[in-house]
Amino acid sequence: MDRDQVRDRITFLREEIDRHNRLYYRQTTPEISDQEFDALLQELQDLEAAHPEWADDSSPTARVGSDSDERFPSVAHSVPMLSLQNSYDSAEVAAFDQRVRKDMGGHEVLYTVEPKMDGVALAVRYRQGRLTLGLTRGDGTKGDDITANARTLAEIPDSLPPDWASFFPWSGVTAFEARGEVYLKLSQFAELNKQREAEGQELLANPRNATAGTLKTLDTAEVARRGLSVFFYQLFALDDTGQERHPGHVSEGRDFPDHQSEMATLDALGLPVNPFFRTAKDLPELQAHLEDLAGMRDTLDYQIDGAVIKVDSRLWQERLGSTAKAPRWGLAFKFPAEEAVTLLKEITLQVGRTGVITPVAELEPVRLAGTTVSRATLHNWDELQRKDIRVGDQVVVVKGGDIIPKVLRVLPEYRDGTQLSFPAPDQCPVCGTATVQQEGEVALRCGNPVCPAVVAGQLRHFASRNACDIDGLGGRSIDLFLELGLIEGPADLFALKSEVLSALPGWGEKSAERLRAGLQAARQRPWQAKIFALGIPQVGVSTALTLARQFPDIHALMEAAPEDLALLDDIGPVVGEQVATFFQGEAGRQLVQALLAADFFLETEQLPTAPISVSGDNWFAGKTFVVTGTLEAMTRDEAKAAVTSLGGKVTGSVSKKTDVLVAGEKAGSKLTKATDLGIPVLEEEAFLEKLAEAGWQDTGNV
């Protein structure tokens, strides 16, 4: 099912379940068996679990269990407490705008935009200036009477100033109802959990659940202690008669002319309103406000999950009316979810170039922070056990560093006994060789040095950008060559015949020629890139450079003793031993011999390019830099090369020793850390200026 189908299905199931509920409870004429009903409910629960972004408080699943609470008396709402229609991207906002404009016959429209609080809805009633009732949303038509708890909220006044009625733009108001969202400030949430931790109590899972739980607590002293907050967004007068109903129509002058004045009146009454409140006269303005709000999200002391868009004029609201489900004059825009719940369908195994076997979670695809996530690494079996992840679990997925999905935790409450834990394999999934786990190591390895997965991984590494950077040789070609038995290792690439290549499926003379040129260029790669390409354990770009500076060619490097190696910068006994062992071992020796035979190594290797300082004494020289985020004018690697060429040092992580952080767009945790440590941050524009000042010019070849 694609996204739209899932959504339609959810809507259908909700309506269908509601219908059967009515048949069952009110008319006692069920159409389907209890089992069939349970199956529908189960399907809906599964879909909602996989798509938390479409959760809805009025869904039948939400009503099952805790929502309607026997411990509190149930009271009918004066006006049904509807929710707005949800939307998930800017196209849907545009469609909303178009529909509204059409319905308004080209009349000028003004929208309001306010944050959509991630809290719990609450209605409060005042009569003659005194708080008389606090009511939860419940099922939308009747809610739970939690008046005693509502009274404990410091932000909800028990009685209003004597002149309260004069704040309404029409006279004769004796009672009113205000609706809003109760929430827990993030700072307060953190404070509460700190206390709970100290007292050995279980921690509150998240602010929203904590708020919902608090409102349903019977101990009012405890409710008061939690320190809940509230923002109101709706206000209407009530009849003073026994039967409450919405009394006014705008045309009769007994309602607010627009949403703005409604908010202003709430504020005047001393009921808190969110400080973010804007108006927009067209779609671009609307979108700009939504973006602003999304940008502010992390700076707020409360969670918001989107924005609420309304047509400002109440007259137009009335004319636009409502569908059966939601008002036509408003829209809830939801930000992309940063956390999603989905089904872990399967765990598969991956064998990397070093032979390390990694478990990977295969997930039911789910939208998360703008992309669809279907896989996530589980790293190793320590992690699997620590988190007690099992096949068939509902899991919470987040995006680490906003890019790479990661399984945060399982939801054990969804387990039904069919979930199976996944033991570490005793055989390599690719070649069947027994797996080994070295002492003190977390990683599980395939014991076979020529495991096909390892060989493929080594070839990929050999061709990769920082290694030989072979143009025209991607992962798919490598797999193809291996499958056909054309090659067994990197050296065999050089012996591939053009005639053979151009006859391969998907290959022609052009691609064969491209690969030939790429291989020729590989022979001219800088010495350190060739060392890196060998794939020696523990030898990355940086260590390869150290080795290249010390040893002029492959022969000298092969003969180096571990003790000599350990003397080098950043190389200790462990890495020294690893390097020496690689060259003494059968596999390493064969690889080097074969590459020598293929003329891969040169008599005189190209020495690593020494830092060329333009003036030797520029702003960059001697400083330590970290580059993060996306730059416009250049790639991160180009920026690093530029800094290095001016005598600056570039490291990968921010620490006290970092002098400057160069931050592009969408900089993540590194920017946060740098700010914490008080390290100067240079944005791209300033960085380019400094480069120009230092006399750097783009040579094009990095």
Add this chain to the structure above:
DNA sequence: GCCCCTCGAGTTCT
């Protein structure tokens, strides 16, 4: 011997 810093390795999706 402890702690901080840096490096290597594996990682997703468009």
Add this chain to the structure above:
DNA sequence: CTCGAGGGGC
């Protein structure tokens, strides 16, 4: 980007 672990300063 994050994690684990090696290297080396203190």
